[in-house]
Amino acid sequence: MTNINRRQFISNLAIATSFLMCPGLKAVGLTDSDNETSQKNKLLVIFLRGAIDGLNIVTPYGDKRYYEYRPTIAIPSPKDDNGLVDLDGFFGLNPGLKALKPYWDNKSLAFVYASGSPDPTRSHFDAQDYMESGTPGVKSTTSGWMNRLVSVLPKSQSPINTVNFGPIMPRILDGPNKVTNISLGKALAKPQVYDRPIINKFFGELYTNSNDELSHNYNEAMKAHRIVIDELQKEMVAANNGAPTPNENFGKQIATLFTGQANITSAFISFGGFDTHVNQGNTKGQLFNHINNLGNGLANLIEGLGAIYKHTTIVIISEFGRTAHENGNAGTDHGHGNVIWLLGEPIKGGKVYGKFSGLAANDLYENRDIPVNTDFRDVLSLILNEHMGISQKELNNIFPNYNLPKQPLPIFG
Amino acid sequence: MKKSILYVLSLILILASNSQLVIAKASELTENEKIFQVLNRLTYGPKPGDLEYIKKIGLNKFIDNQLNPESYELPPFLMADLKSNEAIMLSPAQILQNYGRKMIASQNPSVTDKTELNKLYVKNLHKIYLLSAQARIERAMSSPRQLQEVMTDFWFNHFNVSHDKGLVHLWVGSYEERAIRANALGNFRDLLGATANHAAMLFYLDNYLNSHIKENPHEQNNNKLKLGINENYARELMELHTLGVDGGYHQNDVINLAHILTGLSLWHEKMPKNAIPNEAFGSCFYPNRHDFSSQTILDQKIASGGLDQINAALDLLANSSATAHHIAYELAQYFLTDDPPASIVNKLADKFSETHGNIKAVMECLINSPEFFDPKYYRVKYKSPYRYVVAILRLSCLKYSDLNNAMGLLGIMNQMGEPLYSCLTPDGYKCTKTAWLNPQSILQRISFATACGSGKFLTGQNGALNFELVFPLLKDTLTPATIDTITKAPAQLKPALLIGSPEFNYY
Structure with a gap:
């Protein structure tokens, strides 16, 4: 009850202060009819932990220094059979992400180059923490920005409005607002111990007898659990042939839960294994394998979303980039700027946004890394404002002490 | 609807006919409830036999023993394990030498592949993590020194480091043992100094890099690390460890404190001759890296003097009334209630200041306060x-060595969002209901x-928990409806319903 009142209070505040909007932002007031529109729009945030090597994801093959800097791990130019998938004559896409090329072509895939956190740390720990809290340089922020987002999202009918796909609640979803977590994988569609009739019966009795907060939470959880089970079992019946490997399976499961009864509004998932200090590989090897699974999973996801893709933005971030030069172990070390990936029909795609200043030593951050010319919050704020209908006032709570630049990137046109 | 009206009516009748008795009950805990309050708050929870034991020696004696952990010998099997x-x-x-990368390389000369060596290193990390966790959990x-253990958890989170x-990762067990547990009921200033000087904290909050000069004396790290002033530890030292976020310090205080802390870094075998090592804690003071100038923090000038200056700064912070209030609030929140009343916080803060941070005296003050046994605060805390x-x-009465899947238990804590030693942020895990109660958590529990x-995690004669022992112990904490459900349930489900009941989530 108090939650709803608080939300209404915040909504009213937003309307009252909407004349204070900065020029770069759409004026958004959360009236009831807006609520309905916003509710349709969905956000999936994917975090690639370990700092993915952005230079080998979207490669500036047009800058020949790329090949000088990376004698063993460079991805060959698009002319090569196994080489890059050309994007715009200068940038090419890692062939492991071939499955995403159709979305570049239909203009729902974009990238923001030389982007990341303004904080200079090269510690995974700190950099992830800052990106998840949404407050670079400030360690004492107790909640994650996606949790703060929950308090201003319209309340959905589904008990799984905001969800983390994974066994533990990540920093980005930490905080006072209720979020749920669901572990993807084969076990998800399987009944749990509390689905066994006798256990269900007796625990159900314990948690309705007491009619308190705990019972309320129990009932919410069981509702969410049943929806997940129902939806995924339908899905398994529909697609029992040619099942993808578990690594690619994430796309189908998420799509199922974004659509149908579950109707998730915002979600988070993270993948690891990108800290490629040693033997990174190029057109095969560890990085290729990871992103190949990721790319195929994303393509499955988009296919599964169907009509919902029109209302979905997927943003893929990583804590920082990696060194422009390869190191002595055929890998790359911790760098600074990276590339942010954007997917979804609302995106004005088919374009590499951001300021790429080239690979000359002078143009690199500390003579070694891609600089950060676009703050990751610039991109996220635009998504929240233009796509999720979050007002300026509310953005100030989600990203405190931060202002959008005067000329935001036109990623939504 | 009808039922509840009848219930309210009958309650009014009872109140009217026997008002004195009802009021007496509401304003004071029964003797058994008092024992439970002590077991809930000063220990990790009751186990079979505790009630009888406390009745035999007396509640005050039990409290006194808990405040003086040396009153109890550790059982021999536990001593042997710890040793x-x-x-x-x-x-x-x-x-570092036994479990670090260098040892792996020298022990496995035939392995040259870096990925393979890394796998071996990760295995070692696993081993040392399990050992650290074992020392805590067993x-x-x-x-029997339960309060010392509960306070170890409290202070660990107050002075949090993350093994991630x-x-x-290698030092978290040592940190807990040498810096935290050793001072858990001692003096706050000693505790503060111990955490400041332990390698785990110096690494976690980056003070090992905090240097007045821009060169690294550590041979193995001389590649790309940029050195200079690092404010990370100085800031948390004031914000989290002592004064509190509203403790009246400013950015200048943070910078000046960071200058004072320069040179306090990790122990290293190739340290220069003038370095002052603290081998037991893995730290070392490097005069060459220290800023030998006087500094002002909190409007007080602190004369130059290397380590003496650092200690003077810690003295100043430990003795501040803001620190007393900050610690008092956290203790009251952890041991009494999520939103503690100002009366108790002020009382504890006064005791903290008056005794110059005598933790035992502050805890004694808390336990002797009328608030501690106020029914308002009985079983209102939600278990993390x-x-x-x-x-x-504890209910199972098993020993750690009886557990058939200790790693699985750590995995459960991870799934529930509180992996041991793994709180990434320096503010540590919360102890409040809002932090831990969510829909998924109920199903996980x-x-x-x-x-x-x-019996999946616990082995024992009667499967996991001896229901015949545990049920009578907890019965008074259960509602009649829960007792009814458990009574009706088939025997093999009874222990699960007991520890999975709503009531068991509170303490």
């Missing part, structure tokens, strides 16, 4: 996942309770 536990017995440098289960960050798991382990009930 052979390298995570807590070795110095940080020895642990004492929580079996040590680099070398902290860690406490929930440990409370079940039910699954875990059911698994425990069927």
Whole structure:
């Protein structure tokens, strides 16, 4: 009850202060009819932990220094059979992400180059923490920005409005607002111990007898659990042939839960294994394998979303980039700027946004890394404002002490 | 609807006919409830036999023993386990030597592949993590010095380090043993100094890099690390460890304190001659890296003097009334209620200041306050996942060595969002209901309770928990409806329902 009142209070505040909007932002007031529109729009945030090597994801093959800097791990130019998938004559896409090329072509895939956190740390720990809290340089922020987002999202009918796909609640979803977590994988569609009739019966009795907060939470959880089970079992019946490997399976499961009864509004998932200090590989090897699974999973996801893709933005971030030069172990070390990936029909795609200043030593951050010319919050704020209908006032709570630049990137046109 | 009206009516009748008795009951805990309050707050929860034991020696004596942990000998099996536990017995440098990358390379000369070597290193990290966790959990289960263990959890979170960050992984057990547990009921200033000087904290909050000069004396690290002033530890030292976020310090204080802390870094075998090592804690003061100038923090000038200046700064912070208030609030929140009344916080803060941070005296003051046994605060705290798991382990009366899946238990804490030693942020895990109560957590607890009930994590004569012993112990904390449900349930489900009940989530 108090939650709803608080939300209404915040909504009213937003309307009252909407004349204070900065020029770069759409004026958004959360009236009831807006609520309905916003509710349709969905956000999936994917975090690639370990700092993915952005230079080998979207490669500036047009800058020949790329090949000088990376004698063993460079991805060959698009002319090569196994080489890059050309994007715009200068940038090419890692062939492991071939499955995403159709979305570049239909203009729902974009990238923001030389982007990341303004904080200079090269510690995974700190950099992830800052990106998840949404407050670079400030360690004492107790909640994650996606949790703060929950308090201003319209309340959905589904008990799984905001969800983390994974066994533990990540920093980005930490905080006072209720979020749920669901572990993807084969076990998800399987009944749990509390689905066994006798256990269900007796625990159900314990948690309705007491009619308190705990019972309320129990009932919410069981509702969410049943929806997940129902939806995924339908899905398994529909697609029992040619099942993808578990690594690619994430796309189908998420799509199922974004659509149908579950109707998730915002979600988070993270993948690891990108800290490629040693033997990174190029057109095969560890990085290729990871992103190949990721790319195929994303393509499955988009296919599964169907009509919902029109209302979905997927943003893929990583804590920082990696060194422009390869190191002595055929890998790359911790760098600074990276590339942010954007997917979804609302995106004005088919374009590499951001300021790429080239690979000359002078143009690199500390003579070694891609600089950060676009703050990751610039991109996220635009998504929240233009796509999720979050007002300026509310953005100030989600990203405190931060202002959008005067000329935001036109990623939504 | 009708039922509840009848209930209210009958309640009014009872109140009217026997008002004195009802009021008496509401304003004071029964003797049994007082014992439960002490077991709930000063230990990790009751286990079979505790009630009888406390009745025999008297509640005041039990409290006194808890405040003076040396009153109890540790059981021999526990002593033996701890003595052979390298995570807590070795110095940080020895642990690095025995479990670090160099040792792996020298022990496996035939392995040259870096990925393979890394796998071996990760295996070692796993081993030392399990040893650190064992030292914590087996004492929580079996040590009669329960308050010392509960306070270790409290202070660990107050002075949190995360094993996920680099070398902290190797040192988290040593940190807890040498810096935290040793001072858990001692003096706050000693505790503060111990955490400041332990390698785990120096690494976790980056003070090992905090240097007045821009060169690194550590040979193995001389590649790309940029050195200079690092404010990370200085800021948290004031914000989290002492004064509190509203404790009246400013950015200048942070910078000046960071200058004072320059040169306090990690122990290293190739340290220069003028360095002052603290081998037991794995730290070292490097005069060459220290800024020898006087500094002003909190409007007080602190004369130059190397380590003496650092100690003077710690004295100043430990003695501030803001610190007293900050610690008093946290203690009251942890041991009494999520939103403690100002009356108790002020009382504890006064005691803290008056005794110059005598932790035992502050705890004594808390326990002797009328608030401690006020029915308002009886069983109102919600168990964190860690406490929930440990409370079940205690009920089982098992030893750590009886557990058939200790790693699985750590995995459960991870799934429940409170992996041991793994709170990434320096503010540590919360102890409040809002932090831990969410829909998924209830189902996780039910699954875990059911698994425990069927002996998945716990072995023992009657499966996991001896229901005949545990049910009578907890019966008074259960509602009639819960008792009714458990009574009706088939025998094999009873223990699971007991520890998976709503009531068992509170303490």
